[in-house]
Amino acid sequence: MTQTPASAAPLLRIQNLSKQFGVGPGAVRAVQNVSFDILPGETLGLVGESGSGKSTIGRMLTRLIEPTDGSLLYRYETREVDLARLSQGALRPLRADIQIIFQDPYASLNPRMRIRDVLGEALSTHGLAPGAARQKRIDELLEQVGLRPEHAERFPHEFSGGQRQRIGIARALAVEPRFIVADEPLSALDVSIQAQVVNLLGELKERLNLTLLFISHDLDVVEYLCDRVVVLYLGRVIEVAPTEALYARPRHPYTQALLAAAPIPDPAQRREIPLLSGDLPSPKNPPSGCVFRTRCPLAESRCAQADMQLRVVGEGHLQACWKAQ
Template sequence: MVEKNKALVEVKHVKKYFSIQKRPLKAVDDINLLINKGETVGLVGESGCGKSTAGKTIIRLLEPTAGEVYFEGKNIYEYNSREMKELRKDVQIIFQDPYASLNPRMKIEDIIGEPLDIHQVVKGKKRKDRVKELLELVGLRPEHANRFPHEFSGGQRQRIGIARALALNPKFIVCDEPISALDVSIQAQIVNLLKSLQDKMDLTYLFIAHDLSMVKYISDRILVMYLGNMVELSDSESLYDDPLHPYTKALLSAVPIPDPVVKRDRIVLEGEVPSPLSPPSGCVFRTRCKYAMERCATEVPQWKEVKPSHFTACHLYDS
């Protein structure tokens, strides 16, 4: 049984800036998040809003510009290389492109077994047995171990990527848009597999995606990002039934409803997404928001709890 409501990952004021022609590109600008053991937190937003960069920075695949991330109470940003290698046993990632993330010259047995070799967990027959066990765990056959990545479909390749991420029995996995490169018919299979594995292995997920309907299905809570900033956070039901931020409302208005009787007014955002090299002053969403006021241009909205466990950053909710 998964023990929920116990903090596994705590993200504090994490920032990730890139230098472009000596100017800071604020890909991730002050992210704060608590992820409890056994839960799935969805991270959503338009392409280019900083979702994947946030996920990779949280687990230190990208070095942060500022902030702290605590895993089981310890700040991993203070870890040396030896400590980070040990951490990789507990923290893994599933990448977006299931073909680009697999070495085309390696057989599946070696791709899945590579983490076992690096950490010297098992060797010989035990290694072969572990690889076969992992293949069966993700719905593939043991004989697939002797094939190469190009011999598999996209969905099968993603299952191989999941098997590799599970090789060391991790506790926390960042799922970096694991279904966006797959056919719609395969996406549900992969999401159902992730949910099943979570129950079997007591896993905790940060699930990054832009498909809001799929995020609702798999996530306990959802964080919405815009231009590197947090704009709303709540449990899945509250976010879908009663979104607070104008950006969240616009995103949800585009989600198809599988009921011809129910109608939803489409909210079309005006203008282009601003460049993260020169984000708008005050509220970063104000240039596309129909509710924008004068203060939105001069004051950064504060992150606040508008309803129980439902947070947003918007001047519309200032008391």
């Protein structure tokens, strides 16, 4: 884990980002007024339960789905551009700057294409490595992610899950991006392979000076890989902090419960914080006030009207509970 200067100008500023699926009473508010910064060269972790909006945010940042509201202010060359407002034509030059690694490495690869064609398609789309340089660049990409040049002639089904994810990483790197969204890149892999992919991401990030948004539900990996962490609950940001501070002293009761839910290898060790009861509320009808109040051990009547504004509780540490200290 590297340390990024807190004074660095953000590479990406997410401001009041929202996403609603559908209209009328059945509409799902998947993400609501989310704001945070991503600094150049850092690895920012995005965590929360399933259904908290993590992948939706990642796909909005890459414009694979369109935001309903809010701004995505990205520092491109010498200016700041709002990705959320750009037409597809205006966005095209920035596509090489911003890439994504998908959760399912098999579903994201065309089963009818050889790997040289998968990687070559990315290069040709952006006009990179033309002619004789194409094959050399493909060989370099495969070697960069721990595969061999001869693997370029194989089809996706001829690889293991870990190898397919390496190919997905190579495809993201092919266009020399500055910023990569890694959308739960480990969840479809065997535990024995996950550490290899985590180490690969860390090495590539350092070597290529990449900025990563690492979306995951594996809190141990987030602690190991990330510089800062954003915690989501029901599409809202409820805590942001440097990784070391968050794991040493989580302030929001949801973050406390989330970390307490991580497996303990010693069966005789008792949990200091009880696990949450109940299920995540429906994003179609979220609770009023603080959306966590229906599961919160600190909840009282005021929480139904309380706002969820982030409050500073330490250096670079913000949380959205008015009672938590």
